[in-house]
Amino acid sequence: MSTTLERPALATPRKVAPAKDSRKLIRSQVRAGWVLLSPALLHSGIFIVIPVVAVLVLSLTDYSFGDTWAWVGFGNYSDLFRDVDFQASLWHTVLYALVVIPISMAISLAVAIGLNQKIKGLGFFRTAFYIPTVTATVAVATIWLWIYNPGSGLANGFLSLFGFAPNRWLADPATALPSLMVVGIWQGLGTKIIIYLAALQGVSRDLLESAELDGANRWQKFLNVTWPAIGPVQFFVLITSIVGTFQVFDLVYVMTQGGPGSETRVLVMDIYQNAFQDLKLGYASAETVIMMVVIALFIGVGRLIQKADAND
Amino acid sequence: MTSATLPAVRTGKPSSIRVGRILLYVVLTVGAILMITPFVWMLLSAFKSDLEIAKFGWLPGELRWHNFVEAMRTAPFLRYFRNSLFIAVGETAFTLAVCTTAGYALAKLPLRGSKTLLNYFILLLLVPFQIILVPLFLIVKSIPLFGGNNILGQGGIGWLNSWWGLIIPLGAAPLFTFLARQFYVTVPNELAQAARVDGLGEFGIFWRIMTPLIKPALITICVFQIEAAWNGFLWPLMITTSDSMRPLQLGLAIFSQNSAEIQWPYLMAGTALATLPMIVLFVFAQKRFVEGMANVGIKG
Secondary structure (H helix, E strand, O other): OOHHHHOOOOOOOOOOOOOOOHHHHHHHHHHHHHHHHHHHHHHHHHHHHHHHHHHHHHOOEOOOOOOOOOEOOOHHHHHHOOOHHHHHHHHHHHHHHHHHHHHHHHHHHHHHHHHOOOOOOHHHHHHHHHHHHHOOHHHHHHHHHHHOOOOOOHHHHHHHHOOOOOOOHHHOOOOHHHHHHHHHHHHHHHHHHHHHHHHHHOOOHHHHHHHHHOOOOHHHHHHHHHHHHOHHHHHHHHHHHHHHHHOOOHHHHHHOOOOOOOOOOOHHHHHHHHHHOOOOHHHHHHHHHHHHHHHHHHHHHHHHHHHHHHHO | OOOOOOOOOOOOOHHHHHHHHHHHHHHHHHHHHHHHHHHHHHHHHHOOOHHHHOOOOOOOOOOOOHHHHHHHHHOOHHHHHHHHHHHHHHHHHHHHHHHHHHHHHHHHOOOOOHHHHHHHHHHHHOOOHHHHHHHHHHHHHOOOOOOOOOOOOOOOOOOOOOHHHHHOOOOOOHHHHHHHHHHHHOOOHHHHHHHHHOOOOHHHHHHHHHHHHHHHHHHHHHHHHHHHHHHOOHHHHHHOOOHHHOOHHHHHHHHHHOOOOOOHHHHHHHHHHHHHHHHHHHHHOHHHHHHHHHHHHHHO
16 A cells, blocks of 8 residues: 555646746645645545544443433443443454455455466456456345245255255354355455456566576465565455455345344444444444454554565 | 466476366356356346246246336336436546545645645545444534534434435545546646646646546546445435435345345346446446556555
8 A cells, every 4th residue: 555655746846937927826736726625625524534533432422312412431332341242243243354354365366366377268257256346235145145045045956966955054053154254255356356466467577587597486486476576465455355344234234134143243233233223322433443443453463464474 | 276276387398288277267267157156046036937936946937027027016126226326426426526626636736735635535545434334424414404404403304315415425435536646646747837838727727638638547436436336235224214215225125124025036136137237337347447446456
């Protein structure tokens, strides 16, 4: 994410006009600049910055749409740690992230490497892997709900080809969350493949060739040239995956509604229910703050792993 | 899997190259089939009769187009479809207007602290929508002078259950400001300078000289914004109460939840209606999607 930040800012024109009205010109540019920038500043201020601050403030109150509310300090937080629904949600979300992120990153990288071998039909393969990504998660979830149908769904039909007994998939506490993870992995491959593919195409050919001249085999070339070169992109994919998996909601809402029991209850679903069904806005805000902290923690660990990898 | 997908290009014996190549194609083809099969299954199911759907099988006996008609009769899918289209177009127009202007100002105009401003937008880009959904709801509810609200934003429902609320808050994401800025940076300054010498005003330079040069970026922004708007679910779920404003994904989710005996052929017909426009858009605008992703991921 950092390459562009280090690029020199082009904000000031390189050649300042020598004439005396150059200052007037600059002033009119500055004025135009603020006019052009103000809608975006206003919009982001109202709809992003204020909410971020507000969520922190709300989390310290017992606000619930009514006229009266009170400060409760960290009461919401201490309540949350005793809330079994919250504990289940947090655990399932973390588990979902821990399984889905590494598997989907590994598969995506492998497929991208395959697609980078000057193969025929690249357009077809790229389209095939990307279609689940452009499809709405609600639609994807509906299709998979039907695939996992215990009666006549595709999943059991496929198992019966190999003589396995039918499974209850989403209705079985043991397989419900893993079934959702499969869909999450399946849908998330496309974006990662395309980003990896672009990164692989940017790996220096000269470096690869000189490594080859030095007698490096394929595996050594991959480990010593390609892997370090795509490091920053790996980190980008990791961060977007962390943020993405912690947001999982549509999938669960359509496929299981958090069930059976609360076996597939996830954080955003719990937040949604606390806020808009139980109308406990302060409580739900505290929950989002915790989610923010956990995401930050994951990103921090990701950074450490990347740094350790780069120092090797 | 990795070793199989890494065939030698120049090293190794010719026969091992060929085996590696074949293996590579086999693995990729199996992967592609796994990606596409659910959609094929969806389409085939949409044509099936109640009897056919009760047992596992692939092909429907005949193409029952009237399933689509029936699906639209059981739920107002056409209206949902129109609503989604309206939201997608409105949000995209709004995003283009706000994000190109801001991106241009950040890239080309000599603002004090423009680097800080750029970092501000990059930082916001990392804020997931789910984090702010509770306060965002409250803000949208208290937009002054809308939905029965007074000037202080009290008393009514503000932008809840309105097109404004569906379109404005989630439009103009900082990601698109950043993306537009990335493209404006690549346009040479000399063009703007020459236009200035010719007496063209700053807004004319933005609109007539610089913006036409980043047309590919504009298309990329359009494609991503249309996709995001079309596929949105949680926000419409939170702020709409009337069926007349619901977008397609929300309608589909409600339809799939509403009864114990789901009529799968109809549901799959509705799902096909919800997915096919985006698949068609992707197939036609594939290059823009791919370039856009690469730009966000690599340059970003």
